[in-house]
Amino acid sequence: MEERKVILDIHNFSIAFEQYENGFKKTSLPTIRELDVTIHEGEMVAVVGSSGSGKSLLAHGILGIQPYNATLGGEIIYDGEILTEERKAALRGNEIVLVPQSVAFLDPLMKIGPQIRKGKKDKASKEKLDGIFKGFHLKEEVQDLYPFEMSGGMNRRVLVSTAMMGNPRLVIADEPTPGLHMDMVRRVMAHFREMADNGAGVLLITHDLEQALEVADRVVVFYAGTTVEDADVKDFEKEENLRHPYSKALWRALPQNGFQFIDGTQPYVKDLPEGCPFGPRCKECTAECKKRIAYREVRGGRVRCIHAV
Amino acid sequence: MRHHLLFIGKNLIRMILLLFGVSVAAFILVSVSPIDPLQANVGQAALGSMSVEQIEKLQDYWGVGQPPLQRFLAWASDFFRGDMGISLLYRQPVLEVIKVKLANSLWLMCIAWVISGVVGFVLGIISGLKKDTWIDKLIKGYSLLIASTPAFWLALVLLMVFAVWLKVLPIGLSVPIGMEASGVTIGDKIQHAILPALTLSITGISNITLHTREKMIDIMESDYVLFARARGESTWSIVKNHGLRNVILPALTLQFGSISEIFGGSVLVEQIFSYPGLGQAAVTAGTGSDVPLLLGITVISAAIVFGGNLIANVLYGIVDPRIRRGGKRS
Known part of the structure; x- marks a missing residue:
């Protein structure tokens, strides 16, 4: 496949909320901590994560419509240039478009x-x-x-x-098919696939891994505010091809792979562990995992786990 | 068509029940009132110099000693035949008295109603859009301050400032003192209505502002406004396309519902400015035990307030497509 132009490159992105605890102490609530996503023209990338992992905020952050008490960190590069708030305001609705969840988003x-x-x-x-x-x-x-x-x-x-x-070059679809029948899901997804095939970059935000695997080119796995793995859809054919223990756990939870689930729940932003957010639920967790984990390239994909090979 | 007839019929029954209830309540209150109509209207000194026959005649005129139920039934049966009776104080048909007084009041109340509605709506929208900025705090502060200020006190303050100190506006009444009715100009009437209308407007604004503000904040935090922003609509475009469209419905209900408050406020305000309107007539009738006039005013006022609420209901059905089109479908 020829090298396509990168349309969106999000690097070390974070969104934090300022809150007052007990009315006095000002705390910062990092809902998204370390998020990295790259989308090429004509590519459909799915960001998959369970509810409450901060997925919708990612969409709002890219469009510049986050709540006023949110602070953005990191870097978003769109079409080769840094995406500032002014650029977001100029581009949204025209080059960068959002497809919302439901008609509740219509007047x-x-x-x-x-x-x-x-x-x-x-x-x-x-x-x-x-x-x-x-x-x-x-x-x-x-x-x-x-x-x-x-x-x-x-x-x-x-x-x-x-x-x-508008003239969309980047389409952000935020859970575009909640509670829909599978036939309907396929039809909606076909629209997005068509937009990608026409050259737009498509960012599909979903909690449904199965759906993502069906239409997307790449899947970015998102856990507790952090992207833990960036893998080609093909990597999901076999568990061994995946790099992060959480992605593997997601894979095993798919119906065709035995519906197995792991203990525990995704931690709330306030109770995040040190280092790897998945640490407390991970069998391979060691003392080294309590430090900040770098996002690194492994076998053509990216992973945020020191044990991945 | 059947749907409409049902709607009209239902509301007619509702109105009859309401008017009946209101008149009964007003009558009971007047009956248990400790005011002796003879003492109040004729005076102790005059009564002392009268003969027993004269006093008996007067007692008969004011209905003293008659069983209350009998009095009420007599009034009600006349009322149903379209006869509202004769005012005991004015010695004119109640309907005539109300017509004159209502004409005075109505124009006062209309001005206050329109000003408080328009200004309150605009302030509420600005405040809601600029939530938590200094301008919002200013508008909210004003509204809360005025909402907790009694209308009669505000009337007194305005009276002192504009009529007593600055001497730019008349101190009371609806026309200049000692002038022939034919010599009264529209300018005179307006000048005399300014202070009472202003008082009513100022107190009316705060309620409308606070409600509109709240609704506007809800709208600006809604999913559809978020999506409109995501689609690159400017704040002005959002206000024009979505804000006004969605805030106008609750504002309509509020505006027609506020008729009752303007009515209530006018009773106090007219009293303070000695403005010869319906409110003042109601106070006079109440303190003077003029039962036919009081009941007449009560029923007419209740009917106007009911009418306002009814208009709001009907308009809602016309303006809101979910009711207009949704009703047709089902």
């Missing part, structure tokens, strides 16, 4: 058509939307509906079409 009192056009009434916007709707087999009447009047099938296509109004 309940605004008709679909005007809402997708962001209230614009010019001919160019109208024609563009008409074209997108045609491509999705959505009838023109749908533009006159309110969000509550749409069927489940329409919802998905409408949400995806919001992303097409």
Whole structure:
């Protein structure tokens, strides 16, 4: 495969929240601690992690719509340049687009058509939307509906079409298929695959590893605010090809691999252990794991584990 | 069509029950009031110089000694026939008295209603958008301060400042003293309405502001505003496309619901400015045991307030597509 251009390179990214404990003590809550993701043009990368691991915040951080009391750290490089808050504001909705989880993200009192056009009434916007709707087999009447009047099938296509109004080069899909039937999931995923095949980078944020393996090119495993492994989808064919104990545990938990689960739960941000966040649940944990663990290349992927070979 | 008829019918029954309840309550309160109508309206000195026959005549006129139930039933049966009775104090049909007083009050209340609605709405939106900034703190501080200030006290302060110290506005009444009715200009009327209307507006604003602010904050923290931001919409675009659209519904309910508060406030404010409106007439009727007038005013006021709430309900159905279109589908 030819070398493709890197569209998004996130390095050592973190998001922390300032909080007041007991009203006096100011503490910083590092919801995302060390996150590294690289996306090339035409590539679909899935960030997989269980709920509460800070996945949605990643999307908001890239778009610059994080809550006002959040502090971002690390570096995001988009299209070769550092992605500053000003650049985020200029690019979001046009080059960098978000596809949300559900129609709850649409204004309940605004008709679909005007809402997708962001209230614009010019001919160019109208024609563009008409074209997108045609491509999705959505009838023109749908533009006159309110969000509550749409069927489940329409919802998905409408949400995806919001992303097409700009000229997306990076698509961020935040749990785009919660609670959907598998057929529907495949159809929605096909839209994202198509966008990637047309040259956009797609960042799929999900808790569903099985789904990610079906459509993505690479999978980034995210645990308690940290990316622990970055692996090609093919690596998930065999447990031995995976590098991090948590990825292996995820693999074993897949239905076809025996539904095995490990003890314990993902630690809450406030109770994170020193060093490797997975340490307390890991059989291979040693004293060395209590130190800061570097993200390093192993067998063509990346891993944050000192024992990986 | 059937849906609409049902709606009208339901509300009509509701209104009749409400008016009946309100008039019963008002009547009971007047009946148990310790005020002796003769002492209050004729005076002890005058009564002392009257003969027994004269006093009996007066007692008959003021309904002293009649069983309350009988009095109420007599009033109610007349009312159902469209006769609101004769005011004992004004010696005119109650309907006539109310017409004149209401015309005075209505224009006062309308001004206050519109000003408090518009200003409160705008302040609430600004405050909600600029949450936790100095401007929000200023608006919120003002609203909380005014919300905890009694309307009559504020009226007195304004009266002292503008009428007594600065002498720029009249001290009371609705027209200049000693002027013929034909000589009164619109300018005079406006000048006399400024202070009472201002008092009512100032007190009305805080409630609308605080509610609108709260709703605006909810909207700005909603998922759909987050998504609009993710789609690159500017703050102004978000306010225009989503903020106003979503805040106008609760604001409508609030605005029509606030009629009752303006009505209540006007009773006190009119009393302080000696403004001859419905509120003042209600106080006079209450303290003077003018039962037909008091019941008439009570029923009319309740009907207006009920009407306001009804309008809010109807408008909601027209403005909110979820009710308008959702109702049609089911």
